[in-house]
Amino acid sequence: MKYEEFKNNDYLENMVKELQANGVNVAVSKLDDLINWGRSNSVWSFLLGTSCCAIEFMTLGAARYDMARFGFEVTRNSPRQGDVLLVLGTITNKMAPLMKRLYDQLAEPKYVVAVGGCTISGGPFKKSYHVVKGIDKIVPVDVYIPGCPPRPEAFYYGLMQLQRKIKLEHFFGGVNRKQPKPIEE
Amino acid sequence: MDIKDKISTLVPGVEFKEQGDLIAVIPAASFHRAAEALRYDKEDAMDYLRDIVGMDWGETLGALYYLESTTTHARIVLRTETADRENPLLPSVSDLWKTAVIKEREAFDFFGIRFTGNPDMRRIFLREDWVGHPFRKDYDEKSNELNMNNEVNADVTTEYTLKADGTLTTEKHVVFEPDDFVVNVGPQHPSTHGALRLRVALDGETVKRVDPVCGYIHRGIEKMNESLTYPQTLALTDRLDYLSAHQSRHALCMCIEQAAGIEISERAKYIRTIMDELQRIDSHLLFYSCLVLDMGGFTPFFYGFREREMILQIMEETTGGRLIQNYNMIGGVQADLHPDFQKKVKEFIKHMRGIIHEYHEIFTGNVIVTTRLKGVGVLSKEDAISFGATGGTGRASGWANDVRKHHPYGLYDKVDFKEIVYTEGDSFARYMVRMDEIMESMKIIEQLIDNIPEGEYRVKTKPIIRIPEGNYSTSVESSRGEFAVFLESHGDKTPYRLHYRSTGLPLVHALDTACRGQKIADLIAIGASMDFVIPDIDR
Numbered sequence: 001m002k003y004e005e006f007k008n009n010d011y012l013e014n015m016v017k018e019l020q021a022n023g024v025n026v027a028v029s030k031l032d033d034l035i036n037w038g039r040s041n042s043v044w045s046f047l048l049g050t051s052c053c054a055i056e057f058m059t060l061g062a063a064r065y066d067m068a069r070f071g072f073e074v075t076r077n078s079p080r081q082g083d084v085l086l087v088l089g090t091i092t093n094k095m096a097p098l099m100k101r102l103y104d105q106l107a108e109p110k111y112v113v114a115v116g117g118c119t120i121s122g123g124p125f126k127k128s129y130h131v132v133k134g135i136d137k138i139v140p141v142d143v144y145i146p147g148c149p150p151r152p153e154a155f156y157y158g159l160m161q162l163q164r165k166i167k168l169e170h171f172f173g174g175v176n177r178k179q180p181k182p183i184e185e
Numbered sequence: 186m187d188i189k190d191k192i193s194t195l196v197p198g199v200e201f202k203e204q205g206d207l208i209a210v211i212p213a214a215s216f217h218r219a220a221e222a223l224r225y226d227k228e229d230a231m232d233y234l235r236d237i238v239g240m241d242w243g244e245t246l247g248a249l250y251y252l253e254s255t256t257t258h259a260r261i262v263l264r265t266e267t268a269d270r271e272n273p274l275l276p277s278v279s280d281l282w283k284t285a286v287i288k289e290r291e292a293f294d295f296f297g298i299r300f301t302g303n304p305d306m307r308r309i310f311l312r313e314d315w316v317g318h319p320f321r322k323d324y325d326e327k328s329n330e331l332n333m334n335n336e337v338n339a340d341v342t343t344e345y346t347l348k349a350d351g352t353l354t355t356e357k358h359v360v361f362e363p364d365d366f367v368v369n370v371g372p373q374h375p376s377t378h379g380a381l382r383l384r385v386a387l388d389g390e391t392v393k394r395v396d397p398v399c400g401y402i403h404r405g406i407e408k409m410n411e412s413l414t415y416p417q418t419l420a421l422t423d424r425l426d427y428l429s430a431h432q433s434r435h436a437l438c439m440c441i442e443q444a445a446g447i448e449i450s451e452r453a454k455y456i457r458t459i460m461d462e463l464q465r466i467d468s469h470l471l472f473y474s475c476l477v478l479d480m481g482g483f484t485p486f487f488y489g490f491r492e493r494e495m496i497l498q499i500m501e502e503t504t505g506g507r508l509i510q511n512y513n514m515i516g517g518v519q520a521d522l523h524p525d526f527q528k529k530v531k532e533f534i535k536h537m538r539g540i541i542h543e544y545h546e547i548f549t550g551n552v553i554v555t556t557r558l559k560g561v562g563v564l565s566k567e568d569a570i571s572f573g574a575t576g577g578t579g580r581a582s583g584w585a586n587d588v589r590k591h592h593p594y595g596l597y598d599k600v601d602f603k604e605i606v607y608t609e610g611d612s613f614a615r616y617m618v619r620m621d622e623i624m625e626s627m628k629i630i631e632q633l634i635d636n637i638p639e640g641e642y643r644v645k646t647k648p649i650i651r652i653p654e655g656n657y658s659t660s661v662e663s664s665r666g667e668f669a670v671f672l673e674s675h676g677d678k679t680p681y682r683l684h685y686r687s688t689g690l691p692l693v694h695a696l697d698t699a700c701r702g703q704k705i706a707d708l709i710a711i712g713a714s715m716d717f718v719i720p721d722i723d724r
């Protein structure tokens with residue numbers, strides 16, 4: 001992909017251009033933009049890997065797909081240290097209360113990415129008596145990454161969508177995050 | 186003496202069924218006596234209990250016991266049942282084979298059959314407050330709503346004993362004493378290789394007892410199978426043990442082909458065998474990476490994944506999938522080999538042979554590794570057999586159990602390879618078995634890769650396959666042990682019961698024995714060296 005085609009950081013570049021046009025070398029920009037720039041490029045994911053999708057996620061950490069290039073390579077195994085809950089693999093009825101508890105333990109602001117068909121709708125196990133038919137019934141989901149398992153490229157795309165979402169937030173003033181309440185049972 | 190005569194003299198009036206597998210139907214009253222006699226038989230002691238398959242035959246509830254002798258490798262199936270559906274009781278064989286403890290728990294969980302004499306009759310996969318037993322044919326799938334309350338685990342188990350006069354007595358066994366210091370590991374833990382939960386009682390740093398809690402990834406695949414047609418059931422096997430995807434699917438395809446009388450082409454056999462071995466190398470490389478990662482090393486993790494990616498790329502070109510490939514089909518394989526397949530495989534083997542020394546240099550001889558693996562987590566040969574710990578774990582304890590050698594399938598009777606057996610039974614031996622098996626797998630592939638015959642890669646089959654009534658089974662050597670398929674057909678287009686032998690369940694069960702007296706820090710390394718995959722345990 002050519003540099004110009006990758007529109008991810010264009011607002012930053014515009015900002016820099018604007019500043020330079022006015023001859024400023026001290027940035028007095030909106031603090032929000034800076035915070036969001038920082039946050040979106042250091043997304044720490046908290047992994048809840050239960051099944052096949054988790055193995056495919058491991059390849060992202062290895063050399064060929066190297067996710068460190070995009071600023072989300074730090075993975076944590078404690079909910080206290082994560083920004084985003086990555087649900088990798090089937091969530092069963094027995095696991096569901098635990099997933100909810102882990103989500104509750106994440107510090108705000110927090111995000112959820114549902115990876116794989118299983119987390120989106122139950123996937124191949126939709127007819128099972130012991131599988132949750134979509135984790136969005138339990139926790140609010142920000143990004144869905146379909147696939148069984150998703151290809152590494154799809155993981156990237158999904159996580160970049162999350163980064164874009166983070167960039168649009170207001171840290172100061174206003175409500176930070178308007179999330180629909182999870183569906184009550 | 187013929188096994189049929191032997192059983193007939195043991196239990197007068199025993200019936201035999203011979204549609205597919207040979208099954209001896211033994212009344213529950215004399216079952217334990219017959220099982221004991223077979224277990225301690227002089228000529229070929231049936232000392233390996235492959236699996237217990239709970240069954241609901243409508244009128245009766247019961248179980249099938251698949252036995253094998255580790256000396257002669259003869260196999261036999263026993264069947265026993267009870268007509269009491271309200272309060273079904275069967276005699277336990279947990280005093281003869283240790284693995285029966287956990288397999289009978291599974292049958293209790295799914296069918297509600299209580300085994301008298303089993304010290305542990307808790308549920309194993311489903312929540313303890315689950316209502317009903319889902320594998321019964323009359324189970325209502327809607328009867329358990331999603332329960333978002335936390336589960337409370339009992340610390341006491343119940344043993345049922347049937348007295349001679351027909352009364353039932355209960356006895357309590359304590360899993361954890363009230364003042365035991367219990368540490369909870371998992372189910373959300375990076376080093377339990379999936380959603381496994383272990384409750385560990387500690388005395389200082391020393392492990393006193395490990396109690397595995399399974400079922401966090403129980404998807405009810407076997408129950409789903411009962412409403413799927415045979416070609417549809419294939420899709421779910423890849424999701425059992427995703428690092429043995431080809432091998433598991435190979436087993437199921439073979440079972441259906443054998444039962445339906447479908448003959449596959451020589452080319453398909455070559456392709457299947459080569460793919461199985463590539464998968465084994467893939468899995469063992471991941472094993473290496475994970476073991477290292479669990480012990481705190483990071484660089485070797487990249488080594489393992491570097492070569493694994495090469496295999497994934499070869500597979501992807503032919504099958505279209507990286508991890509889940511859905512490649513084996515009834516009658517052959519889904520697509521022909523990619524034109525570059527042979528060239529790339531040969532390149533890979535050359536590369537791998539030239540680079541494996543790096544693996545050993547950085548890890549195998551390392552002083553931290555040897556002190557943390559050698560002499561740690563020892564499993565004796567007797568225990569390995571009694572637990573049914575097949576695969577690399579059993580072979581590290583000196584039990585020669587390779588299905589490829591003793592019950593050859595595919596092309597394994599035509600190729601020359603060595604069965605890797607170590608005798609130490611510790612974590613290091615388990616590690617070395619896998620590393621040596623990588624070399625053997627490459628040897629097998631080299632013998633086949635240039636001789637793949639021309640021909641059909643798949644014979645045409647009907648979209649709806651009906652299998653004649655009977656019981657059929659096949660087993661393969663998957664990346665981590667004996668994977669077997671047990672099928673009972675009643676002549677329909679869907680299976681009456683399709684059960685898979687989990688390779689990991691006996692390993693998790695044996696964890697308690699291997700870890701007692703070891704340090705808590707080594708628990709993770711012992712688990713990693715056993716190399717279980719949880720979705721295959723919970724199914």
Ligand code: SF4
Pocket residue numbers: 051052053054088089090115116117118119123124147148149150424509
């Ligand atoms: S979506 Fe597919 S690959 Fe992912 S966990 Fe579910 S079955 Fe496995």
